[in-house]
Amino acid sequence: MTEPTYVVGHQQPDTDTICSALAYARLKQEQGTAAVAARAGDVNPETEFVLDRWDVDAPELLEDAAGEQLILVDHNEYSQTVTGARDAEVVEIVDHHRIGDVETSSPILFRNEPVGSTATILTQLFDDADETITTQTAGLLLSGLLSDTVVLRSPTTTERDRTVAARLAEIADVDYESYGKELLMHKSKIGEKSPREMVLSDFKEFQFDSRKVGIGQIETVEPSVVLDQRDAVLEAMEEIATERDYAVFLLLVTDLLEEDSTALVAGPEIATVEDGLDTMFSDREAFLPGVMSRKKQVVPPLEDAFY
Template identity: 70%
Template sequence: MSQPTYVIGHQQPDTDTICSALAYARLKQAQGERVVPARAGELNPETQFVLDQWDCDSPTLLTDASGERLILVDHNEYSQTVEGARNAEIAEIIDHHRIGDVMTSNPIRFRNEPVGSTATILTELFDDADEPLSEDTAGLLLSGLLSDTVVLRSPTTTDTDRAVAKRLASVADVDYEAYGKRLLQQKSKLGEKAPRELVLGDFKEYEIGTHHVGIGQVETVEPAVALDRRDAVLEAMDELVVERTYDLLLVLITDLLEEQSELLVAGDQTRGLSTAFDIEIHERTATLPGVLSRKKQVVPPLETALDSPA
């Protein structure tokens, strides 16, 4: 029997990455391919809620991809891939982020679009294949789309995302606004998470020039739950800077109702942040009005700041 292909998203998986892996595996399976949906980490409460809502099993946990055949969804940077990806065969990439550093030996299918979610692109791929969407697959894709675009409020949201969301909601037979509110409630369940868990719950690593950077994000309708533990979170960030040798570590505490973020800062490479974000950093904290998106509103100015001469 031929080797299976794993459809897998990034480490610290979010709802878009999990739902995209599940949906694309279903499309590939419908086309007769031997594929397995996989994940590179544990599920967060929002994603578990989604899988329960649509009666879907969790993807297979893949801890080491060495020697495996992979389709990457929702990322294309080695700093975010499952362990062993450098020693795996990358067969395909479907993503909506900046072009990263994943290298392949042969030409592959690489679909990258400036939309709000990978789920949006996958809906288009179902259309391209003339493959009908089942109610539960539409529900999974809608969940990924609404989660990543903060129910279409994020500045990453495009007209394509809005049109796709309405269509998916119709197929899934849900009111996307009402369903989106339920997702936001699940996303906000910070509970008794330890400070380190808050930092790493939704976390991505980047190589920006010669700098090793980590950016975490806590999206919530109750930011005080995290901000009340600010000192402990900063202490956890300092520990991670030493442990993982980050030049810069940022954490965004994003208020989904007020549509702004509190920025917490750690590391040596903080030069230029005030100018890049037009903010005042006081006691390693700053307010970022209107900032909801790590991808669109944080990474680009950060690249400018770190690439600027001293």
């Protein structure tokens, strides 16, 4: 029996990660690979809506990847990989983030492009392979693209994303603006989550020089739902920063309607964050006008500040 190759995204998976794993596993299967879509954590409310809308089961939960073959999608840093990834064989990477620290013993296919979503790259991979994108697969890819680009409003959005979104929407037979608004409403559902669950729901860990930095993001049309719990949220952030030995834990509460963010910060190196983001925190809170993208507007300047 052929051993499976797991197509898996990052921890605390978002819609682009889950949909990319599903779509790329389908493409690899068409090409003869025993590919299995996997996930490294629970799906969020927005992704649950997408899976239900397109009648697709969630990817298999991969709790320990040690000894397995992996295709990484939507990330390429060990701090974000599934447990056991350091002891797995990474055979491919498809991503749209900065180049991280995943190392391989042999050359692999590493597709990394500066676009708004991994789904945009995967659409091109389907074309390169001359494989048809079905209505269902188009729905998944469109969902990942619209989610990651905040319905093409994020500063990470490129003209290529816009072109691909229009094409996928036609295949999926949806109006992408209307469908995108549905996604935004489900993206905003924080539900009955505890402050700790909220701040870790869309969370990534980075290694800047010798220091670990956690950056979370809550995208919502009702930021007051989070900010009204400010003290409890900050307490949870401090606990996590201490547990994980973070130099900083930064949380972006992003208002999807106003297209800006409020930042909360915990940990000992707040001054470094102030330098990197060119802002001042008052009682561990700062307003960041126009900031919507962790990847483009927050990670690069913080990385520079820490080095």
